[in-house]
Amino acid sequence: MDESLIDALRVAVTANPEQVSLRLHLARLLHKAGDRERADEAVAVVAAVLAVDPRNTDARQLLAMLLAPSDVEVPTPMSGPASAPIDASETSVPGPMQPERDEFDWHAAEFDLSPVSTRDDRFDIERPATRLADVGGMREVKQRIEAAFLAPLRNPELRALYGKSLRGGLLLYGPPGCGKTFLAKALAGELDAGFLSIGIADVLDKWVGASERNLRAAFDAARAAAPCVLFIDELDAIGQRRSQTRGSGLRGVVNELLQEMDGIGAENEGVFVLAATNQPWDVDPALRRPGRLDRTLLVLPPDLEAREAILRDRIAARPAEAIDTRRLANATEGFSGADLAHVVESAAEIALLDSVRTGTARPISVRDLDTAVRAITPSTGPWLESARTVLEFGEDDGTHADLKRYLAQRKRSRR
Ligand SMILES: Nc1ncnc2c1ncn2[C@@H]1O[C@H](COP(=O)(O)OP(=O)(O)OP(=O)(O)O)[C@@H](O)[C@H]1O
Ligand SMILES: [Mg+2]
Structure with a gap:
């Protein structure tokens, strides 16, 4: 060899x-x-x-x-049966993009053996296979994604109507662990686009100007990979209100972000900026202006169908008895996707410890899951409470109307 x-x-x-x-x-x-x-x-x-x-x-x-x-x-491309000679005229017919195949003479190939720059390897571009159809429940959110994001992209008339703001992006907000990242990936899958996710840790650097350069490099990587979803996680950190950034070195990062999002000419063609935050009120308002993150989407705790989908997926990945996931979903209102994952993991742990104790392996049982549900407090409650305080006492520019409505409805139904 x-x-x-x-x-x-x-x-x-x-x-x-x-x-x-x-x-x-x-x-x-x-x-x-x-x-x-x-x-x-x-x-x-x-x-x-x-x-x-x-x-x-x-x-x-x-x-x-x-x-x-x-x-x-x-079988390898080289050891396979000799294929019929390729007709050049046939290969030059422009058609739909073909997936890359091994038609390359690997032995004759030369590779660049110079040291690989590790700088931009950080920007790992995924190709998510998840589609919106894989997102369980959350019908309203999916409809809004369709109306606010996908429809204008597909429809030229709507595109004209949206004008410049079509270049803008979508801000997902809501309690932690409720599917913001999951939805952003599904959206990238739906668009057949790459997915580049950045958080504050990918950007922040103690050297003057380096954070801004990192952010620019991320946008450049997304542009080079277009069509690509650039997902900015924890936007409240990267895009913090500039009035709160004094001395933290983050002010320049926000300015850079504004500049990158505005782009020049067709620079950002095919780059879809999505962002997520649990603290939308800490995001610099300039980032929400037209052409930037001008559409917002509230991602609430998973509804019954979503909870069932999450539980079903998680349980299917492990040895388990036949489980009535609908009943379990009914018993887990207020649980986030992450809480539900935790429930299944805890149940698996109970089954495992039991198996070790008795010396016979046994699958996850209904009882294990019920025990786990009782032991875990849903995490969305505290977030919703703090959101209520912020909205009641903070200034309100109307951007969180969806959340206000939800909180009012929740209050009524809990009386
Ligand atoms: N509707 C859904 N269908 C299937 N799985 C879901 C759904 N919603 C959430 N999940 C799952 O729940 C988990 C938590 O979701 P995710 O990480 O996207 O939440 P998040 O809102 O981004 O959280 P954070 O604020 O902590 O970043 C993931 O494992 C995700 O796959
Ligand atoms: Mg997330």
Whole structure:
């Protein structure tokens, strides 16, 4: 086996993490090398592809083969039967974008072996396979996403109506753990776009000007990967009210963010800015002006259907008895998605400890789940209470009308 080719491919994969075909080719070569260590590496390489793109058929097939008994031949592009000569006129017909295939002469290829800059490797662009249809329940939120974001993108007349503000983005806000990140990813999946998520830790740097540069680099990475959703998590930190930023070095970051969002000309074409926060009242108001994050969406605690979907997904990933997820969903009002995940994990822990104690493995039972539900306090209550205080005593520019309405309704129903 050509060790230098494997080495070259390892370097190439590090330099081009998004190139799936490179990774798969490396995995095939590693497998062909035949020894245990490299076989394991091959599995890890394919697993990394599947972690980003779980539906990638080539990767799934390859993984199945890698995990099959060792006498199964792994077809590679080079060892496959010679294909018929390709008619040049046929290949030049412009058609829908074809997924990348291994039609490359890997032995003749040269790779750039210069040291890889690690600076921008931080910006890992995902390709989410989740769609809005995978989001359980939350019908109202999905409808609003469709109306405020997707419809204008698809419809030229609406686009004209929205004008400049179509370039703007969407701010998701609400209690923690209720699906903001999940929805943003599903939206990227719906648009068939890449997904680049940044938080304050990716941006903040103690050196003067470095935070601004980091933020610019993130926007540049998103532009280079367009169509791409740039997801700014914890916007209350990155885009904090400038009146509160004195001395923290964050003022420049907010200014940079404003500049990047405004872009020049068609610069931001194909970049969709989504942001999320649990503290929308701490976000600088300038970020909400037209053409910036000019649409807001309240993401509330999961409704009955969403809770059932979350519980079903989580339980399905573990050995469990037949569980009435509808009943469990009914018993978990006010639980966030993260709380529900915690419920299932705690139930699994109970079953595991019990199995260890008795020496016989047993699946998660209805009782384990009920015990876990009783032990866990839903986390959304305190957030909703503090939101009420902020809205009652803070200044109100009408941006949180949805939340006000929800709080009033909740108060009535609890009387
Ligand atoms: N409607 C839903 N359908 C399926 N899964 C969901 C749904 N809503 C939330 N989840 C799951 O709940 C968990 C928490 O969601 P997520 O991380 O998106 O919340 P968040 O609002 O971004 O939280 P934070 O404010 O802490 O960042 C995730 O595991 C997500 O997959
Ligand atoms: Mg999140």
